[in-house]
Amino acid sequence: MLEGKIALVTGASRGIGKAIALTLAEQGAVVVVNYNGSQEKAQEVVREITEAGGKASLSQCNVADFAATEEMIKNIIKEYGALDILVNNAGITRDNLILKMKEEDFDAVLDINLKGAFNTIKHASRQMLKQKSGKIINISSVSGILGNAGQANYSASKAGVIGLTKSVARELSSRQINVNAVAPGFIDTDMTQAMTEQAKEEMSSQIPFGRCGQAQEVADVVAFLASEKAAYITGQVISVDGGLAI
Numbered sequence: 457m458l459e460g461k462i463a464l465v466t467g468a469s470r471g472i473g474k475a476i477a478l479t480l481a482e483q484g485a486v487v488v489v490n491y492n493g494s495q496e497k498a499q500e501v502v503r504e505i506t507e508a509g510g511k512a513s514l515s516q517c518n519v520a521d522f523a524a525t526e527e528m529i530k531n532i533i534k535e536y537g538a539l540d541i542l543v544n545n546a547g548i549t550r551d552n553l554i555l556k557m558k559e560e561d562f563d564a565v566l567d568i569n570l571k572g573a574f575n576t577i578k579h580a581s582r583q584m585l586k587q588k589s590g591k592i593i594n595i596s597s598v599s600g601i602l603g604n605a606g607q608a609n610y611s612a613s614k615a616g617v618i619g620l621t622k623s624v625a626r627e628l629s630s631r632q633i634n635v636n637a638v639a640p641g642f643i644d645t646d647m648t649q650a651m652t653e654q655a656k657e658e659m660s661s662q663i664p665f666g667r668c669g670q671a672q673e674v675a676d677v678v679a680f681l682a683s684e685k686a687a688y689i690t691g692q693v694i695s696v697d698g699g700l701a702i
């Protein structure tokens with residue numbers, strides 16, 4: 457389905473990003489596995505893809521660093537001659553109540569989750585406009601739709617991702633470039649493992665489907681949006697949350 461497409465997945469060393477990288481590769485895309493600090497885990501993702509007969513390469517880059525993202529995308533275009541799919545998945549949380557939230561925790565979350573997506577889109581869109589094709593998928597969150605106590609920084613960043621998605625979708629629509637967001641709910645990854653058992657139980661009890669989601673369930677929707685089957689979808693936010701944001 458994605459045979460020969462060149463895809464960049466940010467934050468693909470673990471969790472949802474890893475599942476997205478494996479799924480895009482399984483469907484025939486050449487996947488650039490971006491990571492920030494987890495080198496061995498990212499290498500393992502590349503190994504898994506190549507051992508399954510797919511193609512992948514590794515790219516270390518802090519997505520919050522404007523110049524570094526430019527360099528990463530230049531290198532991809534130099535090596536492969538194209539960039540067809542960009543998945544902005546890299547993200548962090550630094551949760552705290554607003555009264556206790558430190559300025560640096562607000563800045564770090566906005567820098568990675570929102571500016572990181574701006575950085576890659578800014579550099580990738582030049583190439584996609586030249587190609588007159590491309591798929592951009594930004595990972596937002598249910599917190600960006602509903603808000604969440606203790607996550608003012610994270611919710612703001614993820615709501616920002618939605619605004620970014622809709623604006624860029626309008627800007628790039630003349631060249632048939634699809635720009636969409638996926639808003640996962642409560643997905644079982646390192647990010648949510650860090651929550652207390654009580655917080656996890658409280659969260660699960662609010663989900664209409666009564667369970668947390670799996671990274672693969674998000675990856676399958678991303679793969680659909682990256683494919684020609686979703687050619688007429690742009691500027692949308694697709695929730696993958698077991699009904700949490702109904």
Ligand code: NAP
Nearest residue numbers: 467469470471472491492493494519546547597643645647
């Ligand atoms: P995770 O398990 O904590 O993984 C985060 C990934 O982001 C890692 O691969 C990490 O790479 C990468 N990353 C962090 N900072 C980075 C940076 N500065 N530059 C490049 N990569 C960076 O998180 P996850 O649960 O899979 O979440 C993935 C995305 O889904 C995030 O955007 C998150 O906000 C969103 N999301 C998650 C949930 C959930 O319930 N899990 C719900 C809604 C939305 P390194 O380890 O190499 O640093």
